Amino acid sequence: MNGAVIETFNTHRMSEAAIKALDTGREAEQQAIKAAIERNLDRIGSTSTPEHVALYGPRGFGKSFMTRLIEIWAQQHGTRLRYLLLPEEQHNLARSPDALLRYFEQLLLHPEKAWEQAAFTWPSGDASARWSDAVKQLDAAIDQTFPDGQGLVVAVVENFDMLLRDVFGEASAEERLRKWMTRKANRIMLFVTATGTVDIDYDRPLFRAFTDIRLPAWSEAECLEYFHARRKLEGKPELTAEQIGRVRAITLFTGGNPRMSQLLGQVLDDNDALRAAELLNALADKLADYYRRRIDDLPQLSRGLLDALIRGGEPCTPTELAKRVGTEQSKIARPFALLRDHDIIVGQPATGSSEIRYRVADRVMVHFYRLRYGGVAPGAISLAAIVDFLQLYFDQSELLEEAKKFAEKGMHLESEAFQAAYFQLWDTNTEKSEKKASYIREIHKLSKMETEKLLDLFKDRIAAIESKMRITGIFNKEAHIIDLFHQFAVIFQRKRDFPKYFAVAQREIEFQLSVKSFHDVLYFFWIRDEKISLGLEVGWRLSIFHSIINSVFSKSTPKEQIYGLLFITVLGFIATSNDYLEISKAADFLSDKEIPEQLKNLMVAAQAALSAGKTSESLERVDPDFAKVLRLVWDLPLSNIQGRERSGKRFSRR
Amino acid sequence: MRPPLRMNLGNPVTEDDRFDRPELQRELLSTIQHAPGVAMFGLRRIGKSSLLRWVERELTGQQHTVLLIDAQGIQSLDQLMAELLDQIAAKATGVHRVLLETFNQGAGLPKRLLDAFAKGKGVTLKGSEGISDYWESFAGLLESAFDRHDKPVVLLIDELPFFCKRLLDKTPSEREAAIQLLVTLRTWRQKAKPIKMILTGSIGLRALLRQHGIDQYHLAGLSNFDTPPLGGPVAVGLLHTEAPDFVDALARGQKLQGWTPEHTTVLLEECGVWYPLALQHAVHQLVLAGLPDPHHMRAVFSEQVRAMLNETFLVQFDARWRVYKALDTVEQTALRNLLGATVKAAQPISDLALVKAIRTRLEGPQISELLETLREDGFVACRLNRDHERFWHPSSPLVPVWWQRSGLGRKR
Numbered sequence A: 001m002n003g004a005v006i007e008t009f010n011t012h013r014m015s016e017a018a019i020k021a022l023d024t025g026r027e028a029e030q031q032a033i034k035a036a037i038e039r040n041l042d043r044i045g046s047t048s049t050p051e052h053v054a055l056y057g058p059r060g061f062g063k064s065f066m067t068r069l070i071e072i073w074a075q076q077h078g079t080r081l082r083y084l085l086l087p088e089e090q091h092n093l094a095r096s097p098d099a100l101l102r103y104f105e106q107l108l109l110h111p112e113k114a115w116e117q118a119a120f121t122w123p124s125g126d127a128s129a130r131w132s133d134a135v136k137q138l139d140a141a142i143d144q145t146f147p148d149g150q151g152l153v154v155a156v157v158e159n160f161d162m163l164l165r166d167v168f169g170e171a172s173a174e175e176r177l178r179k180w181m182t183r184k185a186n187r188i189m190l191f192v193t194a195t196g197t198v199d200i201d202y203d204r205p206l207f208r209a210f211t212d213i214r215l216p217a218w219s220e221a222e223c224l225e226y227f228h229a230r231r232k233l234e235g236k237p238e239l240t241a242e243q244i245g246r247v248r249a250i251t252l253f254t255g256g257n258p259r260m261s262q263l264l265g266q267v268l269d270d271n272d273a274l275r276a277a278e279l280l281n282a283l284a285d286k287l288a289d290y291y292r293r294r295i296d297d298l299p300q301l302s303r304g305l306l307d308a309l310i311r312g313g314e315p316c317t318p319t320e321l322a323k324r325v326g327t328e329q330s331k332i333a334r335p336f337a338l339l340r341d342h343d344i345i346v347g348q349p350a351t352g353s354s355e356i357r358y359r360v361a362d363r364v365m366v367h368f369y370r371l372r373y374g375g376v377a378p379g380a381i382s383l384a385a386i387v388d389f390l391q392l393y394f395d396q397s398e399l400l401e402e403a404k405k406f407a408e409k410g411m412h413l414e415s416e417a418f419q420a421a422y423f424q425l426w427d428t429n430t431e432k433s434e435k436k437a438s439y440i441r442e443i444h445k446l447s448k449m450e451t452e453k454l455l456d457l458f459k460d461r462i463a464a465i466e467s468k469m470r471i472t473g474i475f476n477k478e479a480h481i482i483d484l485f486h487q488f489a490v491i492f493q494r495k496r497d498f499p500k501y502f503a504v505a506q507r508e509i510e511f512q513l514s515v516k517s518f519h520d521v522l523y524f525f526w527i528r529d530e531k532i533s534l535g536l537e538v539g540w541r542l543s544i545f546h547s548i549i550n551s552v553f554s555k556s557t558p559k560e561q562i563y564g565l566l567f568i569t570v571l572g573f574i575a576t577s578n579d580y581l582e583i584s585k586a587a588d589f590l591s592d593k594e595i596p597e598q599l600k601n602l603m604v605a606a607q608a609a610l611s612a613g614k615t616s617e618s619l620e621r622v623d624p625d626f627a628k629v630l631r632l633v634w635d636l637p638l639s640n641i642q643g644r645e646r647s648g649k650r651f652s653r654r
Numbered sequence B: 001m002r003p004p005l006r007m008n009l010g011n012p013v014t015e016d017d018r019f020d021r022p023e024l025q026r027e028l029l030s031t032i033q034h035a036p037g038v039a040m041f042g043l044r045r046i047g048k049s050s051l052l053r054w055v056e057r058e059l060t061g062q063q064h065t066v067l068l069i070d071a072q073g074i075q076s077l078d079q080l081m082a083e084l085l086d087q088i089a090a091k092a093t094g095v096h097r098v099l100l101e102t103f104n105q106g107a108g109l110p111k112r113l114l115d116a117f118a119k120g121k122g123v124t125l126k127g128s129e130g131i132s133d134y135w136e137s138f139a140g141l142l143e144s145a146f147d148r149h150d151k152p153v154v155l156l157i158d159e160l161p162f163f164c165k166r167l168l169d170k171t172p173s174e175r176e177a178a179i180q181l182l183v184t185l186r187t188w189r190q191k192a193k194p195i196k197m198i199l200t201g202s203i204g205l206r207a208l209l210r211q212h213g214i215d216q217y218h219l220a221g222l223s224n225f226d227t228p229p230l231g232g233p234v235a236v237g238l239l240h241t242e243a244p245d246f247v248d249a250l251a252r253g254q255k256l257q258g259w260t261p262e263h264t265t266v267l268l269e270e271c272g273v274w275y276p277l278a279l280q281h282a283v284h285q286l287v288l289a290g291l292p293d294p295h296h297m298r299a300v301f302s303e304q305v306r307a308m309l310n311e312t313f314l315v316q317f318d319a320r321w322r323v324y325k326a327l328d329t330v331e332q333t334a335l336r337n338l339l340g341a342t343v344k345a346a347q348p349i350s351d352l353a354l355v356k357a358i359r360t361r362l363e364g365p366q367i368s369e370l371l372e373t374l375r376e377d378g379f380v381a382c383r384l385n386r387d388h389e390r391f392w393h394p395s396s397p398l399v400p401v402w403w404q405r406s407g408l409g410r411k412r
Helices: A016-021 A027-043 A063-080 A097-109 A111-117 A127-145 A160-166 A171-182 A220-234 A241-254 A258-269 A273-286 A288-296 A300-312 A318-324 A329-341 A363-372 A387-393 A396-408 A412-429 A432-446 A451-472 A477-495 A498-515 A518-529 A535-552 A558-571 A577-585 A597-611 A616-622 A624-643 B022-034 B048-061 B077-091 B093-104 B111-118 B131-148 B160-168 B172-190 B205-211 B242-253 B261-271 B276-288 B294-324 B329-344 B351-358 B364-376 B398-406
Strands: A053-056 A081-085 A152-157 A188-194 A211-214 A345-349 A356-360 B037-041 B065-070 B153-158 B196-201 B222-224 B380-384 B390-394
Touching (some): A027 A152, A063 A081, A097 A111, A127 A171, A273 A288, A273 A387, A300 A356, A300 A363, A318 A356, A356 A363, B022 B048, B048 B065, B048 B153, B065 B077, B077 B093, B153 B160, B160 B196, B172 B196, B205 B364, B329 B351, B329 B364, B351 B364, B390 B398
Parallel strands (some): A081 A152, A152 A188, B037 B196
């Protein structure tokens, strides 16, 4: 697939038919360029100075394509207009400003020999005199081209900002250029393209010397129009509804960058996310030069801000970014504005605020940046780095399905990437107040899966949750994960599937104890429980404490596990945090008791019944043995606790 | 109704691209008729060169010999004079003939220079020895030839301050050449029958000379002339309909379908500063945006136009103010207070009122010179009342904006 990915988007070699067929959007910009040329044609024969046009746009935004479109249009003017399209770079002009004019002269008079004639020659002699000579010779060539004096030359110079920097770097050279451009009755119009600035620097002679036209990014509709046109040109069937949906993803992911959209367009025919990820990695790799140049085009401080934006997390307001880089917003205003001017970043209003939050428009660029500058660990799978793309390419439910699909295949890292994408998307799409409820609902959806697979996925989810919490910061880490475990536990409780219930609880406690001591965990719940309604949380406490005790005794004898069950069952009836603590102290004491295996099962049933809200009285009517056990459960720990001296002060009450 | 106006961003304009400003043009002609020299300095891209081209055409039509030198790209006094000689050869054959005759008689110049000149149009003097080495003789010959010419000669030099700056920043001999030029130009202005001239540039000469410790006397005989934004309902002293007429003519010139007077009104409200470049840029951006209706035009301004205005004009004030930091503290303080008082005044403020407002130990002539410095650098403009009393005001609505943004008003 990679081989097909990186086809060069060389508009200078594209056929006229292909250029016309793929002409997409930018009508206003096209019209503005054509109008400037038309006005210059009107000026021929007068003393007026022709307008010069600078077409701005990031690399890959279609500037070269536009020069070809205008070239095709210009042909209709016949002999009145000569359109000189120079190659994209001009290494032959090194340190010789006058060589540019001589190049024009060659293209006018001897286009067939221009390749040889315009070769680099060593710059020597007085630059001013050479320039003057070149001006005269070019004027003579124009006279020869238009003997009646009624013609206009449109000279197209791409990457003009680079040319200015490299060839017209000296102020005197740029001044001569400006003077030449603005002289009366000039018959050459410059139509230049640039990614960086050409004429906005006040200190430079060319300050505001051009009619500026900026190529905007493609809209979703334009992106769609392009793909329709392209498929028609390639004889492919029309886009399906699903593919149209993916066009949207491509537009958003590339920030409407035409070149990137064109390259990423290959995933339209491919449903496999992993191959899409491969493509993305290949693009980031193969287009490294392209992205490096885009970054190099930026002034240094703008590059620094871009780095801070990507590393620190997007989207971000200018105020946040200024704080992040340790300065005031006013100081970053100019380099930040340049990021916007270069179409590197785009802004969207923040929810519930007048502030604008900015992110990098082209997500492939972010992917490149992470890959290249250490944002992705060596050996990490490709999907982990393209969570952004997954979010756009799949909708929320599809992400979840993909996560399950990979979990079922045992591809946990891939599953994790989809989960991360899912959670980020969920986080973006969900109001803060609704997040917890929404989250829990989603967890319930997972209950349809087989237990073991579920648990596998669940394990992966912990990483996803941690990732998500790093992003949102809205949940306390441990509490959130406990909630998650609890939701699983409740599901199995309700199904009376206690083996699974215990398995989940076991995972929970493993996690809890991996981050905290048993008593700290208990203390954590004590603090928490004093702040919530006990009546609503009975089931919650049951499962949690069940899990805690179960885990505590998991490496001991079965009997100790049963004590654990007994313990938490009792907890279900106790209303104060103080009692929880006291009961916890009794754990060791209870471990001495012998409880038969049969009782263990009954205890489980009792716990389940209690957590389902059934009273011991109602249970007694249904199952006397069960009730008997229940009473035993009720009586035993209390009596033991009561019989034990309360001098143990392992926990401070406050 | 004004004739349709053709868009032309970025160039000095002539003919159909030019918007006639009769009142301003009359004033400029009057100034050059009554003064030996005019200094037309100010911000970049506000229309000075276009006005200069109009003057060239107008005075040529009035039987003057107008020699226009664009000093952009010119690196030495020799090159400047070569350019002047080219102009003479092209436009003043009488002067050229006189010069040739004089040169043929020797004229105190080395043969190499005479031979170079004799080649006529396009002569470029090369080598270490040039006209500047024989400047006095050469300038004297030129002066004499101009005097004997059958038409009055008017010299127009565009971007003179940049040219001087280049020389002043180079070697001591180049610095000396710059001073020689300024002295010669002053001498020509101060003759009983002056050689008239209009000097234009994007930076002020006064601040430049002060920065380099050169006597301001070299600017004697120059009357400052402002290039204000197009007049409108709030502009000072100019035709009230100039800006709306400009926008209307531009809209018709571009054949903008659906353009209404309401569009013009909103554009002028949103643009804030009515230099031709700003208004053209605004129209250009509106066209690129698909010519939204007046209610939706404001977004284009906030996203596309204001940033350009800031980058074009406000940065120039920043750059110029930085130059003042090389001046002594008393002058810096006086400049700040003068500009502050002008900005804060509800109406144009007289010299006398300014002196009272700023409380400085500087003398009246010094204050006047500082005001002219601010004027040349585009911060303030000046109108004369019928008693020839000067009244100062910010040169455009951008100046108070810049003043506020710069924080200068808060300094103690």
